[in-house]
Amino acid sequence: MSDVVAIERALISVSDKTGLVELGRALAGKGVEILSTGGSARTLRNAGVPVVEVADYTGVPEMLDGRVKTLVPKIHGGILGRRDLPEHVAQMAQHGIAPIGLVVVNLYPFEQTVAKGAEFAECVENIDIGGPALIRAAAKNHDFVAVLTDPAQYPDLIAALDAGGTTLAQRRHFAATAYTRTASYDAAIATWFTARNGDADPDLRMSETVPPQTGEVFPARLAIAGLKRQALRYGENPHQVAAFYATGERHGVATARQVQGKELSYNNINDTDAAYECVAEFDRPAVVIVKHANPCGVSLGADLASAWDRALACDTVSAFGGIIAVNRRLDAVSAAKMAEIFSEVIIAPDAEPEAIALLAKKKNLRLLIAGGLPDPAAPGLAFRSVAGGYLAQSRDAGRVTREALTVVTQRAPSNAEFEDMIFAFRVAKHVKSNAIVYARAGTTTGIGAGQMSRVDSSRIAALKGGDAIAGSVVASDAFFPFADGLEAAIAAGATSVIQPGGSIRDAEVIAAADRAGIAMVFTGMRHFRH
Numbered sequence: 001m002s003d004v005v006a007i008e009r010a011l012i013s014v015s016d017k018t019g020l021v022e023l024g025r026a027l028a029g030k031g032v033e034i035l036s037t038g039g040s041a042r043t044l045r046n047a048g049v050p051v052v053e054v055a056d057y058t059g060v061p062e063m064l065d066g067r068v069k070t071l072v073p074k075i076h077g078g079i080l081g082r083r084d085l086p087e088h089v090a091q092m093a094q095h096g097i098a099p100i101g102l103v104v105v106n107l108y109p110f111e112q113t114v115a116k117g118a119e120f121a122e123c124v125e126n127i128d129i130g131g132p133a134l135i136r137a138a139a140k141n142h143d144f145v146a147v148l149t150d151p152a153q154y155p156d157l158i159a160a161l162d163a164g165g166t167t168l169a170q171r172r173h174f175a176a177t178a179y180t181r182t183a184s185y186d187a188a189i190a191t192w193f194t195a196r197n198g199d200a201d202p203d204l205r206m207s208e209t210v211p212p213q214t215g216e217v218f219p220a221r222l223a224i225a226g227l228k229r230q231a232l233r234y235g236e237n238p239h240q241v242a243a244f245y246a247t248g249e250r251h252g253v254a255t256a257r258q259v260q261g262k263e264l265s266y267n268n269i270n271d272t273d274a275a276y277e278c279v280a281e282f283d284r285p286a287v288v289i290v291k292h293a294n295p296c297g298v299s300l301g302a303d304l305a306s307a308w309d310r311a312l313a314c315d316t317v318s319a320f321g322g323i324i325a326v327n328r329r330l331d332a333v334s335a336a337k338m339a340e341i342f343s344e345v346i347i348a349p350d351a352e353p354e355a356i357a358l359l360a361k362k363k364n365l366r367l368l369i370a371g372g373l374p375d376p377a378a379p380g381l382a383f384r385s386v387a388g389g390y391l392a393q394s395r396d397a398g399r400v401t402r403e404a405l406t407v408v409t410q411r412a413p414s415n416a417e418f419e420d421m422i423f424a425f426r427v428a429k430h431v432k433s434n435a436i437v438y439a440r441a442g443t444t445t446g447i448g449a450g451q452m453s454r455v456d457s458s459r460i461a462a463l464k465g466g467d468a469i470a471g472s473v474v475a476s477d478a479f480f481p482f483a484d485g486l487e488a489a490i491a492a493g494a495t496s497v498i499q500p501g502g503s504i505r506d507a508e509v510i511a512a513a514d515r516a517g518i519a520m521v522f523t524g525m526r527h528f529r530h
């Protein structure tokens with residue numbers, strides 16, 4: 001038996017009127033009766049497409065500013081009634097309910113309203129109620145009803161009409177897409193509401209420095225919403241499939257405009273995120289070069305050009321094929337210097353037209369304009385997947401300041417050392433653990449990342465830095481559990497140390513520092529990054 005269902009009646013209620021007239025004409029051309037809500041009906045009628053207003057059909061006017069348009073039995077009965085059950089057919093006839101075989105709905109633009117920064121009340125008014133009800137009803141009764149939620153689907157439906165109707169496989173496909181749409185819509189609303197409740201009640205807001213002590217800010221059920229920004233050629237490796245979703249809540253790689261260059265890859269996006277989040281930590285002009293999600297050179301400068309020279313000098317070998325992030329408008333002088341080596345991506349809050357023109361010659365280089373910098377201290381949630389679940393935590397918005405540092409050694413750091421300590425510790429926050437960062441005069445001189453032993457990270461950082469380490473400060477993302485890691489750093493040439501402190505052997509570590517005559521401060525804050 002054929003599972004093709006011909007369409008005799010359609011309900012159309014769309015906010016986005018793209019392609020509406022073409023669809024209406026195709027339906028009318030096949031003799032399909034069109035029921036439609038106010039604005040959609042008007043668009044169709046103005047284009048000469050015959051249409052029956054839902055209000056005329058149901059006898060119930062649209063009311064309450066459009067909050068109630070289609071929420072009536074004549075509409076939902078027409079969608080939900082099973083055509084193969086005599087009782088359903090009889091009840092529908094008894095109540096004057098005609099079957100509706102096609103539902104075309106796209107929702108009030110809630111996500112776009114939030115993204116443009118609208119007031120609370122306007123966002124609430126853009127929560128569609130009737131639309132999701134129509135979509136869910138039609139998707140449930142997909143044995144008989146086709147449901148479209150996106151103008152991009154109209155050509156497929158028109159082709160199906162030409163072929164005599166939709167197949168069960170098509171209707172199931174439409175139904176799956178429909179539930180994905182309503183789920184992501186509700187997830188966007190839930191995420192927005194949860195965040196706004198935090199605004200309303202300061203006790204529920206996540207503090208910048210104190211992570212939530214209870215599970216209160218985390219809802220019992222998790223909904224993550226995102227808009228597909230890009231289908232990716234592959235994932236971290238070519239045998240993995242991947243896509244990129246944007247939430248639009250923070251300036252960065254997901255919201256940036258790609259000005260030029262090849263398509264971004266999964267690894268490009270991940271690395272660009274790491275670079276841009278790191279460079280946003282600094283108030284002075286700064287350049288960060290990232291490879292495999294770890295910074296390999298970070299520098300402050302009087303301007304981007306000088307910061308670039310020094311960031312590159314930190315590790316000229318690793319910088320090749322890297323990701324460059326800057327925290328100022330990209331100027332032509334810096335762009336020209338950057339163009340001298342091969343890089344995958346440059347991301348900047350903005351760029352001078354001359355810089356853009358200059359980089360246009362590098363066809364493979366992707367240039368991203370983010371439009372702004374993310375606020376490193378802004379609260380927010382970060383997620384990662386584990387087998388069978390997700391881990392959720394507040395973003396690491398912690399930032400040490402000079403006032404928060406405790407000097408624990410006999411020698412106190414000089415002003416210049418204090419500045420370098422804070423710089424190095426902020427870089428260490430963006431280096432995979434165990435992280436050891438040497439820095440001097442606002443430039444990293446050696447970075448050791450992602451080792452299972454802190455001593456090994458120290459050794460690698462020293463190896464990378466070589467002679468440049470002499471006179472540097474050293475930052476450790478977590479406490480030195482023993483004096484050996486510290487001693488390795490001192491042997492490499494470090495003259496002062498910044499670390500969280502808190503080891504049961506702190507006294508031994510402090511004694512080792514004092515023996516060597518170096519200055520050490522405790523931050524009381526750890527920056528693990530995995």
Ligand SMILES: NC(=O)c1ncn([C@@H]2O[C@H](COP(=O)(O)O)[C@@H](O)[C@H]2O)c1NC=O
Nearest residue numbers: 015037039040067069070071108129130131
């Ligand atoms: N309340 C209802 O009964 C209702 N039924 C449909 N809508 C929405 O109204 C919009 C279309 O309205 P119009 O055709 O008037 O431009 C669509 O986004 C649709 O999802 C409704 N609006 C919101 O809840």
